Amino acid sequence: MSLTGAADASHASASTTTRKLSTSKAMVEAVAAEMERDRDVFVMGEDVGAYGGIFSSTTGLLDRFGPQRVVDTPISESAFIGAAIGAAVEGMRPIAELMFVDFFGVCMDQIYNHMAKIHYESGGNVRVPMVLTTAVGGGYSDGAQHSQCLWGTFAHLPGMKVVAPSNPADAKGLMTSAIRDDNPVVYMFHKGIMGLPWMAKNPRSVGPVPEEDHEVPIGKAAIARPGTDVTIATLSLSVHHALDVADELAGDDIDCEVVDLRSLVPLDTDTILESVGRTGRLLVVDEDYRSFGVSGEIIARVAEHDPGMLSAPPVRVAVPDVPIPYARGLEDAVLPTSERIRTAVFGVMGR
């Protein structure tokens, strides 16, 4: 059984030194370490320099590495993301940041027709070792163009790995792996777990992070909480809502197992199947849109393997297919909140 990044970190503390960091600091630590290690790693994007990233994903890097390696770009996403692809093709290891995933529409061609296809089209002769970082998620009333997750869209299109950490240790470990990976990796961080001082934060957005080199393999899910009654498969911020609900429901004699997917491509189907094999019940919680996405995919993988594993119909809590509304009450009604997760657990348990 795999453990969460956080559990990894504390378990390993006999041999590893950890200290508590926010998710954003953990991310930056990984980027800085790789920049020290490898001259080919550089960062470019909007407001990554003096501002340090709108969500603090590049804080301090400009001071440490200078404007040649931490490059503020114009608002020309096709151009600079395309430039990252070209630099990667020449063997550099760029990290290109685009502030919100919602903005990818303006430069999607570079991403899905170029970044993701070059390796295949070239018969494996050309590699694109780059990381595309972006903030995702809602919950703070930023409206329909600044609150989406959209990871299902990237996962749907072949040729790019997709990771979404839920905690600081994984943020560091997955970033290290993403930079070292010879493939394009889309690294999606939820604003609600970055530990930002100006946004209500989940208490687990600060946690123990190994001081030294720390890789979390891409494609390995984690059991964030072992349980016997129902598998809650989820990712990113929703992991925390699922854990909160699991803690509460322990009092109601429902023992939830929370699977933190950590990456969508590759998807750790084995861990999901093992878990569902133990619990016989599956709830998928996804902050992306419901239809044609992550929740349907996970349920399909279980059904394809053996529908008999499920003792109750699978349930999903996702954003019903509606743009994210602005008003607080409306947004809460469509996001996968703890309340919706709790109701869904009772539902799948037949209570």
Next chain:
Amino acid sequence: MDTATRLDLYRTMMLIRTYEEAILREYHADKKPVFDIGAGAIPGEMHLSAGQEPVAAGVCAHLTSSDAVTATHRPHHFAIAHGVDMHRMTAEIFGRVDGLGKGRGGHMHLFDPDVHFSCSGIIAEGYPPALGQAMAFQRRGTDAVAVAVTGEGAANQGAFHESLNLAALWKLPVVFVIEDNEWGISVPRSASTCVTSNADRAAGYGIPGTRVEDNSVEAVHHAASEAVARARAGDGPSLLEVHTLRLWGHFEGDPQAYRHDLDGVPGRDPLPTYEQKLRDEGLLDEAAVKSVAADASERVEDAITFARRSPLPDPKEARDLVFA
């Protein structure tokens, strides 16, 4: 320029500033002592336009409610100057049922079809729809025009250049307005743009380009009158860049640590500058200033009261309205 027009421009600028100050107050009122972007009666990002009043006032003075305006993530000044219903716009900012978007949109997504006004939070993406509105006006044989607004940061976006080409090619009745407030969040113009004036870029598309250098409402008014007249006459698009001022942060909560020009900012505030000019010329006195301010304040506070009294949307209806 006649006195009535000058006083109108001043009144519009005052109304916009009064509005932005009131939203500033309401936005921060319940985010204390600790700033939490998602908290309070107005949650989410908030991009205010203080300092940029001359652009909206000067351009919209030439428009009627039949003309279209597409604005940006920083839309309030253009919305007010173009005559968007202030009550319903404010209710939208407060996320209420009487809002322009029934609480679905928020401050970056204000749509008022009565005056053909819209805005978008995606940089430069308001330009292309303005072309289509202009096409509709042209095909229906009206002389209405579409004004497409962006910041200078947006002038490096593909949609900007595609739109200029298409509008020029099809001779669409469009006025492209660029608000150069020198900053795209933390990135100064010098680090984002390869030319010193975006007006120069107009030449690449064979259309007239003008840059107003001093954030003066009268200079904007003058330049815009030519551009709007050209569009109305069927002679095609023009580009107008105004060197303006972002008086406050990019969004509320922006620490502006990157900004090296802040010391000079108060002296560049266009509202007291214009007020002084009108006073010096004997067109305004203390009493007149007070009455303009009082009128503006009454209208704005009325709108805020209306917004606060409007009910919150029913969460059960969150899934409605996706389709017509």
